[in-house]
Amino acid sequence: AQPRRWPLEKHEYKRYGRQLIMPEVGLHGQLRLKNARVLIVGVGGLGCPAAAYLAGAGVGTLGLMDGDTVEESNLHRQIAHSTARVDMNKTQSAMEYLQSLNPHVNYNRHEFHLTPQKAIQIFEQYDLVLDCTDHPTSRYLISDACILTGKTLVSASALKTEGQLIVLNNPPRPPGDALGGPCYRCIFPKPPPAESVLSCGEGGILGPVVGVMGVLQALEAIKVLTARAQRPANGGDWSTNGATSEAAPKATLLMFSTYNTPQFRSVRLRSRRADCAACSAQSTISRQSLTSGSLDYVAFCGATAPINLL
């Protein structure tokens, strides 16, 4: 076979030209995006815009996981679905939209809710995971599976007029390695009382609020995927030299609040917890405990009513 003369195909230079010409992406970053496999768990208010911008950016493989069907009450915020596709499975509905936006992405549909038994095997097929779900049960499960499979996790949530975003296990390191980023359990070792957990159906949600958080998830994913070993020179800190520290990485929580001043706030959180049940040397959560089903996330989160796992 002849060696390829150009690393991208001609139409790709055209389609991705506006991001290719930026030093933060470049040809190098575009090839990383093309080779990347990203899993979006939950194709709702967060997952729809996140999928749109990741597909647009040319991520090579995009996995969509959701067991729900589209409802009319979703459509004010779940912008990849449509009125004609009400009652269709959400991964199917979103794929129709995404195919028409960018047919050059390889889409995988996982038409079911995530379970502990399936999580490891599915996550191993991807490089990065977006948590776009809506319940603590799935948030702990996704974080644990990301630690066990070594994937960085971009987690967001929204309710009413507010949103939150955090990048976890970044960089991804095995349990016990203090140079990995913290996981969801490091930040929230205990689940909230079940009666304090409101869903968007109960509490309501303003469409652009969850939309902003979903788009920001896509952006954080693109930043992680295109990052070189060294951060670009125009990076964030006040330092005058580019020294990289080998200190334990901390997570940053981005909070958004529509009617607050200022609307956005970034807060430095902790690094890995030395006694974390998932990511520390004392971890009690293993691949075996997930795949065997011995870990009961629903009981852990104390759900009082039966819920679908996702």
Add this chain to the structure above:
Amino acid sequence: AQPRRWPLEKHEYKRYGRQLIMPEVGLHGQLRLKNARVLIVGVGGLGCPAAAYLAGAGVGTLGLMDGDTVEESNLHRQIAHSTARVDMNKTQSAMEYLQSLNPHVNYNRHEFHLTPQKAIQIFEQYDLVLDCTDHPTSRYLISDACILTGKTLVSASALKTEGQLIVLNNPPRPPGDALGGPCYRCIFPKPPPAESVLSCGEGGILGPVVGVMGVLQALEAIKVLTARAQRPANGGDWSTNGATSEAAPKATLLMFSTYNTPQFRSVRLRSRRADCAACSAQSTISRQSLTSGSLDYVAFCGATAPINLL
């Protein structure tokens, strides 16, 4: 005729239920949205997501203005278009997407670039305007026309890895009334040198960056449209009572920078400028000067190359 028993139709309670149940919107706010007419000038990287979330929220009439056709290089960020609709006019392409998301909105297409001659007559058909264009020429024209027709303006821009957003003429008041919010000329009395102005084609743009700004434009529009006379009690300031001041309102600039820490920053800007060419008592810009075409925005901004007005 029989009086209507319910202020909304049955399917509207279902479709908009997740925002209806929130006190910040409620039935009152939903009816305001339904009665509102919003004009989006520019159906590109900002206009596509802004239109999606405004259509989703149930804005009664949505105007789309753009003279351009869809290009493949738009699709990484202009998520209301599609590969099959390359070469189609952007308002037509976006309307196909928006119709499938929410067929209950009344869509108006303005399939041309904005000109001073047409601006007044078109803006008068709307209640609120979104500036989703990409050149200083159109930004000054849109702001002037909003002052002359008394419309609040939600203006955003993005380039490379950064974005900016500002709500202008809020509240809208006639020229010379210091209780109106500032206009674009109050903040930027003189246009930037033409050689300092980079377009997304020249400078590049990361899709989710312009996406975030467009979604936030939709949110600010919804906030303006659903606002009651009094702000909700959970509003922004540190004050312990709800006193409303009659001071001249200032504008707030929201700045976003992907690789900066923090990513978002809100800055208080000025109130109306006493010598503003557009919104002060000494204003020199009139309906007549726009409609007659005697104001040359291209010359004002010193464009060195011929550009399409939009």
Add this chain to the structure above:
Amino acid sequence: MPDTIDLKVEFTGGLELLFSNQRKHRITMPSSNPKGRPANVAYLITWLCDNLMKDPRKDMFVLDDSVRPGILVLINDADWELEGEEKYELQPGDEVVFVSTLHGG
């Protein structure tokens, strides 16, 4: 040492519903706890529960004498775990934010 200390306290993520639906509060509280020790965050939490919280659902804010799971405490925009958690001694003008985690999507 003055008898009182002035602080800014903010509730977000839905917690404001437990505090008269108001996010931002300027409070003046005793500068030492009943045992005469300087006011720390543990005492602030108790004080808020007794003095600022009108809602009867105390267990939506405190559990076992600390904030319930799912609430982050930020002291001057940093996670309290970086500041000594409940033992952090409050300084005049400190800003303490209580954030309830959101789960919707």
Add this chain to the structure above:
Amino acid sequence: MPDTIDLKVEFTGGLELLFSNQRKHRITMPSSNPKGRPANVAYLITWLCDNLMKDPRKDMFVLDDSVRPGILVLINDADWELEGEEKYELQPGDEVVFVSTLHGG
């Protein structure tokens, strides 16, 4: 009065390209201008142009002895027009941000 003053200066909206592609700078500049007056923002702008800006395109930053049109100057997160514009006298530790307006969409 000490001879120098320490400031944080930040460039954004593309202006950082004129300043070695670095957004955030800690600078130490004379605390009074050549005429012996306390350093104000006007002097800061001149000083940055002469001492920090390596790019030869000075007119992309200054025009007629002030910042060019299309650049906002923020002093401690407020528009400089609220602070006295160029006449604002700098205080140690002040943070001055220069923002170029974006136009893309």
